[in-house]
Amino acid sequence: MIQFNLLPDVKVAYIKAIKAKRVVMVASGIAVVISLGILAAMFSAVSIQKNHIKDLNVDIRKYENDLSGTQDLAKILTIQNQLKSLPALYSQRPVTSRLYKYIQATTPAQISMKRIDLDFVAGTLETEGTADTLESVNRYVDTLKFTTYTTDSDKTPVNAFSSVILKTFNRDTKTASYTIDFNFDPVIFNADQKVNLIVPSTVTTRSETELPFDSKGTN
Numbered sequence: 498m499i500q501f502n503l504l505p506d507v508k509v510a511y512i513k514a515i516k517a518k519r520v521v522m523v524a525s526g527i528a529v530v531i532s533l534g535i536l537a538a539m540f541s542a543v544s545i546q547k548n549h550i551k552d553l554n555v556d557i558r559k560y561e562n563d564l565s566g567t568q569d570l571a572k573i574l575t576i577q578n579q580l581k582s583l584p585a586l587y588s589q590r591p592v593t594s595r596l597y598k599y600i601q602a603t604t605p606a607q608i609s610m611k612r613i614d615l616d617f618v619a620g621t622l623e624t625e626g627t628a629d630t631l632e633s634v635n636r637y638v639d640t641l642k643f644t645t646y647t648t649d650s651d652k653t654p655v656n657a658f659s660s661v662i663l664k665t666f667n668r669d670t671k672t673a674s675y676t677i678d679f680n681f682d683p684v685i686f687n688a689d690q691k692v693n694l695i696v697p698s699t700v701t702t703r704s705e706t707e708l709p710f711d712s713k714g715t716n
Contacts, residue, residue: 591617591686599657599685600624602696603640607633617686623664623678631666631673638663641679643697648690657685657694 596615604610610626628634641661645654661679668674685692 590688591683592688593686595686595692599694602694603637603644605633605637605640608637617683620680620683621678622658622681623676625674625676627672627674629672631668631675634663634666634673634675637675638677640697641677645695646682646685647693647695648684650690654695655682655684657682 593615596613600610600613605628607629608626609628610624612623612625614621614623616622628637638661641658642656644657646657647654659680659682661677663675664678665676666673684690685694
């Protein structure tokens with residue numbers, strides 16, 4: 498069987514061009530529809546976002562009006578800020594309960610106390626009391642001078658007290674009285690440190706063997 502192509506080449510090319518044009522138009526139409534859909538979605542999202550921002554602004558103004566109407570707002574905020582600083586301040590607090598242990602460890606049995614003044618700001622301590630003799634008072638002074646301490650982080654002994662001064666002293670026929678001033682190392686009251694106080698069991702120094710007065714109690 499013999500077939501003859503009755504369409505000239507130009508006609509065939511034209512038909513192919515028409516088909517290609519249709520494909521391009523369909524694809525373009527689909528792309529336009531998709532683009533319009535994306536544009537509509539973006540516009541909807543922008544509108545929703547605008548409405549959301551508008552609602553937020555309304556809420557912000559409402560809360561601002563509520564806060565501005567709160568009585569003593571500045572004081573409340575100040576107290577809240579101070580409350581936030583309490584944990585740090587609490588960790589830095591001195592452990593005052595250690596004082597009784599230190600006094601008990603450093604005070605000879607012959608010494609009685611009637612007053613203790615402790616100043617954590619100045620780092621000073623003053624004791625006042627009585628003793629059986631002035632020799633006992635001097636022994637107490639020397640004990641304070643030679644008392645050291647160590648911590649878990651540092652095993653090197655460090656003087657716990659410094660500038661120990663027998664401020665006043667007196668003696669009658671039965672007892673002796675005294676007032677002693679001295680400084681203390683703040684570390685011994687530090688809550689972050691575990692302190693081991695080292696108190697000398699025997700003290701033999703000039704202040705113990707040579708009293709600051711003669712046998713009659715005069716300077």
